Structures are given as C-alpha cells and as structure tokens.
Amino acid sequence: MLxxxxxIVPTVLFFSAPLILTALGGVFSERSGVINIGLEGLMxxxxxxxxxxxxTFADTFGDMTPWISLIVATLAGALFSxxxxxxxxxxxxxxxxxxxxxxxxxxxxxxxxTKVWYGKxxxxxxxxxxxxxxxxILSDIPIIGPIFFEGIYVTSYVAIIIAFIAWYVLYKTxxxxxxxxxxxxxxxxxxxxxxxxxxxxxxxxLSGALGGLGGSVFALTIVSNFSHAxxxxxxxxxxxAVIFGKWHPLGAMGAALFFGFAQSLSIxxxxxxxxxxxxxxxxxxxxxxxxxxxxxxFIGRAEAPxxxxxxxxxxxx
Amino acid sequence: xxxxxxxxxxxxxxGILVPIISVxxxxxxxxxxxxxxxxxxxEGYVALWNGAFYDAFTIGETVRRxxxxxxxxxxxxxxxxxxxxxxxxxxxxxxxWLAAVWVGIAIDAPMIIHLPLAILAGALAGGLWGFxxxxxxxxxxxxxxxxxxxxNYIAMYVSNQIVRSxxxxxxxxTEHIASTASLGSEWLQALTFYSRMHYGILIALFVAVxxxxxIDRTTIGYELKSVGxxxxxxxxxxxxxxKNIILSMVISGAFAGLAGAMEGLGTYGNVSVISGFTNLGFxxxxxxxxxxxxxxxxxxxxxxxxxxxEGAGEMPSAGVPTELVDIIIALIIFFxxxxxxxxxxxxxxxxxxx
Numbered sequence: 001m002l003x004x005x006x007x008i009v010p011t012v013l014f015f016s017a018p019l020i021l022t023a024l025g026g027v028f029s030e031r032s033g034v035i036n037i038g039l040e041g042l043m044x045x046x047x048x049x050x051x052x053x054x055x056t057f058a059d060t061f062g063d064m065t066p067w068i069s070l071i072v073a074t075l076a077g078a079l080f081s082x083x084x085x086x087x088x089x090x091x092x093x094x095x096x097x098x099x100x101x102x103x104x105x106x107x108x109x110x111x112x113x114t115k116v117w118y119g120k121x122x123x124x125x126x127x128x129x130x131x132x133x134x135x136x137i138l139s140d141i142p143i144i145g146p147i148f149f150e151g152i153y154v155t156s157y158v159a160i161i162i163a164f165i166a167w168y169v170l171y172k173t174x175x176x177x178x179x180x181x182x183x184x185x186x187x188x189x190x191x192x193x194x195x196x197x198x199x200x201x202x203x204x205x206l207s208g209a210l211g212g213l214g215g216s217v218f219a220l221t222i223v224s225n226f227s228h229a230x231x232x233x234x235x236x237x238x239x240x241a242v243i244f245g246k247w248h249p250l251g252a253m254g255a256a257l258f259f260g261f262a263q264s265l266s267i268x269x270x271x272x273x274x275x276x277x278x279x280x281x282x283x284x285x286x287x288x289x290x291x292x293x294x295x296x297x298f299i300g301r302a303e304a305p306x307x308x309x310x311x312x313x314x315x316x317x
Numbered sequence: 318x319x320x321x322x323x324x325x326x327x328x329x330x331x332g333i334l335v336p337i338i339s340v341x342x343x344x345x346x347x348x349x350x351x352x353x354x355x356x357x358x359x360e361g362y363v364a365l366w367n368g369a370f371y372d373a374f375t376i377g378e379t380v381r382r383x384x385x386x387x388x389x390x391x392x393x394x395x396x397x398x399x400x401x402x403x404x405x406x407x408x409x410x411x412x413x414w415l416a417a418v419w420v421g422i423a424i425d426a427p428m429i430i431h432l433p434l435a436i437l438a439g440a441l442a443g444g445l446w447g448f449x450x451x452x453x454x455x456x457x458x459x460x461x462x463x464x465x466x467x468x469n470y471i472a473m474y475v476s477n478q479i480v481r482s483x484x485x486x487x488x489x490x491t492e493h494i495a496s497t498a499s500l501g502s503e504w505l506q507a508l509t510f511y512s513r514m515h516y517g518i519l520i521a522l523f524v525a526v527x528x529x530x531x532i533d534r535t536t537i538g539y540e541l542k543s544v545g546x547x548x549x550x551x552x553x554x555x556x557x558x559x560k561n562i563i564l565s566m567v568i569s570g571a572f573a574g575l576a577g578a579m580e581g582l583g584t585y586g587n588v589s590v591i592s593g594f595t596n597l598g599f600x601x602x603x604x605x606x607x608x609x610x611x612x613x614x615x616x617x618x619x620x621x622x623x624x625x626x627e628g629a630g631e632m633p634s635a636g637v638p639t640e641l642v643d644i645i646i647a648l649i650i651f652f653x654x655x656x657x658x659x660x661x662x663x664x665x666x667x668x669x670x671x
Contacts, residue, residue, distance in 0.1 A: 093654035101650035108643030115638035281478035
C-alpha cells in the first residue's frame with residue numbers, strides 16, 4: 001500500500017500543479033464576472049514564452065533559468081490576457097467568443113513564431129527544465145517523508161501555496177470582497193463606489209498571469225519543449241476544475257488535485273492490481289463526466305457567480 | 318454581444334459593413350505580421366490564393382474544405398438563434414464521424430439504403446450529443462457552454478476507445494467504408510484531377526436551405542427564435558421553452574454530426590484515433606459569427622475561411638508558416654465580436670463627415 005502511495009502521490013502532484021495554477025486564474029476571472037474560456041490559450045502562451053526564454057537564456061542565468069522563465073511567462077500571460085479584457089470588458093464582446101478567439105490566437109502566434117525563429121514546428125528540448133528533487137530533512141520524516149518529499153517537483157508546492165494565497169486574497173481582504181461583489185452584482189458594487197471595469201481588468205489580468213504560469217510549469221516540468229501539441233486540453237481541464245471546485249480557490253485546488261489523480265491513474269494503473277482491469281478511457285473521461293454531474297447537481301450543486309458572462313454597461317438594467 | 322448584434326442588425330448597412338471591415342482588418346493585420354517577421358506580404362497572399370485556386374485540383378480540395386465548415390457554421394448559428402452557444406460542435410463532429418463510418422463499415426446494403434443510413438447515423442449521433450446539454454439546460458438550467466466543452470472531450474476519448482477496441486483490434490484507424498456508403502464521386506474527382514471533393518457540398522447547401530426554411534418559414538422556427546429573444550415572454554405566450562431549447566440543441570448537434578459524416582463518408586472514408594480536436598467545431602464558431610447566424614452569411618463565411626485554410630497550405634512556399642491563417646481568423650473573430658467599437662467608430666466617422 002505504501003509503495004503505491006509512494007509512486008502515486010508524486011505523480012499526482014506533478015500532473016496537478018499546472019492545473020491548480022491555471023484553475024486559480026479561472027477562479028479570479030470568473031469571480032469578477034468574466035467567463036474565461038481562453039485559459040487554454042493563456043497556457044499556450046505561458047508554455048511558449050517559458051520554453052523560448054529558457055532556450056535563449058539558459059547560458060546567461062544557469063541554474064536560475066527555469067525560475068526566471070516562469071516569471072517571464074507569467075508576465076507574458078498577463079499581457080496576453082489584456083486582449084480578452086479589452087474585448088470583453090470595454091468592448092462588451094461576448095466573453096465566450098472572445099475566449100475562443102484567445103485560444104486560436106495563442107496557438108497561432110506560438111506556432112507561427114516557433115516556425116519563424118526555429119525553422120520547424122517544434123522547439124528543441126530545453127537545457128534547464130525543472131527536475132524532481134528530494135527535499136532534505138523533510139524527506140527523513142518516516143512514512144510521510146518518502147511519499148511527499150522524495151522525487152518531488154518544487155513547483156507543485158508553489159502551486160499549493162499560491163492556492164492558499166488566492167483563498168486569503170479572495171476571502172480575507174477588501175480587494176477580494178470587491179472582486180466577488182463585482183461578479184455577483186456589478187450595479188450594486190458600482191453604486192458603492194467600486195470601479196467595476198478596473199476590478200474586472202485586474203481579475204482577467206490575474207487569470208492571464210496564473211494561466212501563463214500554469215502553462216510554463218506544464219512545459220518546463222512535463223514536456224520540456226514547445227509545439228502545437230504541448231497544451232492540448234489542459235486549459236479546459238483547468239476550467240472544469242474551476243467549476244467542479246465551485247469557483248472557490250481551495251475547491252479548485254482540490255478538483256485539480258483530483259483530476260491530476262485521474263490522469264496519473266491512467267498512466268500508473270497498469271502497476272496496481274485493482275485498477276489494471278479498468279479501461280483507460282474511464283479514467284480519461286472522469287474529470288469531464290464528474291464536472292457535468294457536479295453542474296447538474298448530482299454531486300453538490302455548483303452555482304456560478306451571478307453576473308458571470310454579463311458585460312456591465314453603465315446605466316443599463 | 319447579443320444586445321450589440323441586435324442593434325446592428327436593425328441597421329442593414331452596419332450588418333453588412335461590420336463583417337467586411339473585420340475581414341479587411343484581419344487581412345491587413347496578417348500583412349503587417351508577415352512584414353514584421355521578414356516576409357513579403359504580397360508573395361504570401363499570392364501563395365495563399367494559389368493554394369486555394371491554382372487549378373481544378375486545388376479548387377476541388379478547397380470545396381471539400383468548405384463543406385464541413387458550412388455545416389458546423391450552420392450548427393452553431395442555429396443554436397445561436399435560440400440564444401444558445403453550442404461550443405460542442407467539435408464533439409458532435411467527432412461522434413457523427415464515428416457513427417457514420419461505423420454504419421459505413423458494419424452494414425451491407427445497396428447504396429440507396431446504405432448511404433442515407435450512414436449519413437443519418439452521423440446526424441443522429443451528433444443530435445444525441447446535443448440532446449444531453451440541451452436537456453440539462455432546459456430542465457436544470459445548467460449553462461450549455463460548460464457542458465458542451467466537457468462533452469467534446471468525452472466524445473474524443475470515447476471515440477478513440479471505440480476505434481481501438483471495438484472497430485479494430487488495437488489499430489489506430491479503421492478499415493475503409495464500403496463503396497455503397499461513400500459520398501465520393503468519380504465524376505467530381507475526374508473533373509478536379511482526383512481531388513477529394515465529394516457530393517457532401519450538395520448536402521451542406523441543402524442543410525443551409527433547410528435551416529432557412531425551419532427558421533423563417535415554420536412555426537417551430539418562430540418559437541425557437543422567440544425563445545432566443547425572450548424566454549419569459551415566450552413562456553407567457555404559451556410556448557414550451559424547455560422543449561424548444563432541447564430541440565434547438567438537437568438540431569444544432571445533428572448539423573454538426575453531419576459535418577463529421579461528410580469527413581467520414583466523403584473526405585477520409587475511415588475514422589482514426591485522434592490526439593487533438595479536428596477544430597471544425599471551433600472554426601464553425603468563427604463562421605457563424607462572421608455569417609451573422611444567417612444561412613447565406615454562413616455559406617459566404619465558410620467559403621472565406623475554407624479558402625484561407627486551404628490556401629494556407631501553400632504559404633510555406635513563400636516562407637510564411639501556415640499558422641498565419643489561424644492568427645488572421647482569430648483576429649477576425651475579435652473584430653466581429655467587438656463590433657460595438659467598429660459601429661461606434663463608423664457612427665463617429667459619419668457624424669464628423671456631416
């Protein structure tokens with residue numbers, strides 16, 4: 001049993017980290033009332049920038065390269081999401097449509113530039129990816145040590161810490177209260193002197209930053225290069241985690257961990273007696289089926305923020 | 318956007334100007350991108366033109382590219398008319414493709430029965446894939462966007478599993494469909510130097526007429542539109558809102574399923590394990606949006622995007638990566654979706670002109 005946990009927990013954390021980060025981005029955006037179908041595209045941009053920066057500056061920054069790559073990718077994601085904010089907040093574009101366009105644009109730009117800069121459809125493998133490591137001292141704790149602190153990616157813990165920070169920001173600060181107010185009843189928030197447009201811009205840009213971070217973590221831990229097939233559906237799975245987690249940062253984290261668990265089961269199940277016989281397809285579709293069931297109210301009702309998806313036009317009712 | 322679209326459609330001129338301006342802006346942006354990345358935009362666009370219209374073969378291929386785009390565009394436009402956003406056309410295409418090929422392989426019958434049966438199977442599978450989100454929307458009020466996205470992935474993984482373990486013995490693609498279920502036409506092929514053009518284009522055009530007929534000429538269509546405009550008023554007027562929502566999603570799904578059937582029975586003749594989406598469903602969103610959810614508009618928009626997508630294949634000959642077209646299409650979507658600002662600019666321009 002311990003052996004199984006030993007092999008499964010690090011894999012779960014490994015697969016979940018990008019999902020957690022991106023889902024947190026989704027929580028910020030949707031809590032402010034802006035639907036973000038574009039999470040997938042934001043991850044693509046993050047993955048692309050993270051990989052390209054890493055390839056270009058590996059010699060300059062040495063060991064620090066992956067961390068700096070993450071920061072740069074986060075900024076790139078934030079910058080890219082401004083397009084979504086402008087279209088859906090200022091120009092009252094349909095948020096779903098704008099999100100779909102973000103996804104197409106991100107993949108187009110990423111692959112286009114890859115071909116222009118590298119002359120082929122995919123980049124080389126990065127020289128400085130994140131490697132799994134064993135955390136000293138903590139890994140010596142009996143039982144828990146080997147499960148949680150051996151062969152682990154530090155980025156997984158970064159993701160979990162950010163989830164708690166996000167929870168604190170959304171639920172324990174005035175800023176968080178305002179952000180949620182804007183997503184529930186923008187007119188009331190406006191009447192109370194909250195700048196709805198500004199809050200929504202901030203929320204969408206935060207989602208871009210976290211989506212970019214999630215994408216670069218995915219690229220720098222799991223695949224190590226960029227091509228059109230680097231991010232295929234992780235953004236949508238993060239979106240599922242947002243909903244399955246009921247638009248709550250810790251809920252989204254839990255959902256992302258669970259989806260990461262389902263993904264890793266589909267990979268390691270062949271080694272586990274009970275799971276061997278379950279066809280892989282059930283594990284692959286589990287996150288999506290569960291999300292639909294959650295929405296339908298079979299697993300606790302998931303209620304979206306009231307004003308989610310509705311552009312706020314001052315003076316209209 | 319719905320509000321903005323309604324305002325624009327009140328004014329015929331804007332309704333036509335906004336898409337045209339968006340396309341032009343998209344193409345200009347594409348030219349600028351080519352210039353920045355060190356390519357000659359004129360050479361790039363000439364290559365694109367040649368890629369779509371160079372000879373009978375490329376024209377044939379362009380037509381086969383347009384065929385499913387018309388159908389997914391109609392699917393999304395149809396749902397839009399009832400106020401529903403069917404982002405699940407992608408999944409409906411996949412199940413339609415699978416079902417049509419399945420019937421194409423498994424059944425032995427003369428063409429007059431086999432072909433319609435295979436096409437119908439595609440439409441039914443797509444319709445079923447639209448029925449589930451429709452039912453959840455109508456009965457429990459679950460937002461259809463999220464459910465259809467999830468259904469896309471379920472479709473992909475389930476279809477892959479069926480190809481691998483039911484239709485074949487762990488192979489990545491099925492055998493070819495029986496010739497009695499094929500939409501392929503020797504006549505069209507001979508006409509176009511053996512391109513993969515097939516009779517599907519006729520079906521796509523027929524469905525466009527069908528959609529026009531349902532929406533504009535029947536009580537069903539009137540009710541569907543009415544529910545799209547105002548659910549509560551429709552209910553007060555005695556319409557069955559739930560029934561209309563479900564019906565709209567089923568018809569929309571069936572259209573998208575047909576797009577899959579066209580690919581399965583016409584272009585490819587089999588179904589394969591896929592690692593990512595076909596993108597037909599997502600491109601359909603662009604088509605519906607640019608076509609203003611109107612059957613004729615959808616046909617024109619599908620032709621434009623089909624030409625861009627097919628022509629893109631030739632762009633590398635001018636050194637330009639094919640992805641430029643994806644960027645252009647994404648930008649066109651942004652411009653149409655942000656039509657509010659184009660309208661505002663046009664009005665401003667008009668006022669200053671006076």
